Amino acid sequence: MIRLTAIDKHFGPQQVLRGVDLAIAEGQVTALIGPSGSGKSTLLRCVNLLELPHGGELQLGEAQIRFSAHAAPRREAVQQVRRQTGMVFQNFQLFPHQTVIANVMEGLLTVQKWDKARARQRAGVLLDKVGLAHKADAWPSTLSGGQQQRVAIARALAPAPRVLLCDEPTSALDPELAAEVVEVLKQLATDGMTMLMATHDLRLAASIADQVVFLEAGQVVESGNARELFTRPRQPRTAEYVATLT
Numbered sequence: 001m002i003r004l005t006a007i008d009k010h011f012g013p014q015q016v017l018r019g020v021d022l023a024i025a026e027g028q029v030t031a032l033i034g035p036s037g038s039g040k041s042t043l044l045r046c047v048n049l050l051e052l053p054h055g056g057e058l059q060l061g062e063a064q065i066r067f068s069a070h071a072a073p074r075r076e077a078v079q080q081v082r083r084q085t086g087m088v089f090q091n092f093q094l095f096p097h098q099t100v101i102a103n104v105m106e107g108l109l110t111v112q113k114w115d116k117a118r119a120r121q122r123a124g125v126l127l128d129k130v131g132l133a134h135k136a137d138a139w140p141s142t143l144s145g146g147q148q149q150r151v152a153i154a155r156a157l158a159p160a161p162r163v164l165l166c167d168e169p170t171s172a173l174d175p176e177l178a179a180e181v182v183e184v185l186k187q188l189a190t191d192g193m194t195m196l197m198a199t200h201d202l203r204l205a206a207s208i209a210d211q212v213v214f215l216e217a218g219q220v221v222e223s224g225n226a227r228e229l230f231t232r233p234r235q236p237r238t239a240e241y242v243a244t245l246t
């Protein structure tokens, strides 16, 4: 359902992604692991086109884009890709001046042009799904970090994206609060949501992912079935990196 082929990205003279290939099947959870600075966040941002790659190809559902350093991709294709992705950030990034339910409704009202009643109804269903229906009218600042991240997940899911992109979704949270977010993500995975998650938490990756991709210095060192990659890595560098997970 998602295919990245030979993705290149640089910031000025620094090449951050080098010929990255990645394929994700519908309903699969893929964990993107690798040291800090290896390009995980940039790769996620290249999937929803918050960053434009300088080379390679992206296929997402019916949308297909070929990137070049010289020409910007068609606006309609970019919008088509953006509409099919939802993103969850490390630091939640809720709108502080809006209530919880207004946060979840926001995209439905402004981007999808839904009417208020319909948006409120869908937001309510999603808040229920992440266990926060009772917080609908609360302000984000009154919630715990784990609760805020669950609201952010509900907000990302509101437009029914084909894929949920998560960038270090538990890294800003204490273990107990991270656990409640992991529970929600696991439930989504069980429900068949397609997910691409950047994380340096190998335990999280091992517990949720079908497929793992190990990125280093902007290159895929190794990718494959999660259990195999963690128990029988083929590349020495992967073995070294995952050795901390015992």
Ligand code: ADP
Pocket: 011, 016, 034, 035, 036, 037, 038, 039, 040, 041, 042, 043, 198
């Ligand atoms: P990771 O998420 O794996 O820690 P990032 O994708 O955030 O890695 O960063 C990869 C490299 O790209 C780093 O060297 C980082 O400094 C650089 N980088 C990321 N975003 C930008 C940017 N907007 N401008 C310049 N350099 C960037």
Ligand code: MG
Pocket: 040, 041, 042, 167, 168, 198
């Ligand atoms: Mg990152």
